[in-house]
């Protein structure tokens with residue numbers, strides 16, 4: 001195979017695309033699209049999400065110390081695109097899109113009811129990697145649509161039509 005140097009940015013693909021929901025100290029809820037994310041520890045289970053400091057959500061996560069990673073499927077594409085384009089600085093986007101919310105079971109942040117998987121996390125560390133601050137989240141609780149879970153609690157991700 002003949003190779004040549006390619007651009008470095010976002011070189012690792014495919015990468016998941018998720019919605020991260022959060023709550024500010026004043027109780028306001030928000031969510032944004034995130035592509036810089038991944039699993040980062042198996043034991044204990046941890047995930048990381050990369051947030052640009054200019055995002056409205058950034059301060060909310062920084063102050064509250066928690067967030068929820070919501071895995072959206074293609075049925076949610078329109079909402080996903082809106083939450084990834086509009087900032088809460090400019091509009092109450094959750095209201096605009098009539099996003100259904102539920103309380104987290106463990107953390108003080110909302111989960112997006114119409115996403116098949118929601119991962120509640122507590123921030124245990126963060127590192128400014130460059131453009132993004134990577135928030136390391138200890139996985140506190142995973143909600144998954146009943147039809148996706150087998151008797152051992154494993155999620156059948158092959159049934160999700162990922163964005």
Ligand SMILES: Cc1cc2nc3c(=O)[nH]c(=O)nc-3n(C[C@H](O)[C@H](O)[C@H](O)COP(=O)(O)O)c2cc1C
Pocket residue numbers: 017030031032033034035036037050051052054055056057058081083084085086087088089132
């Ligand atoms: C596919 C996609 C991936 C994105 N990935 C990230 C990301 O990893 N980190 C980030 O801070 N913003 C990312 N964004 C941009 C934010 O979702 C967007 O700026 C959003 O409006 C921020 O909302 P907020 O200001 O209300 O927090 C992404 C947007 C899209 C559409």
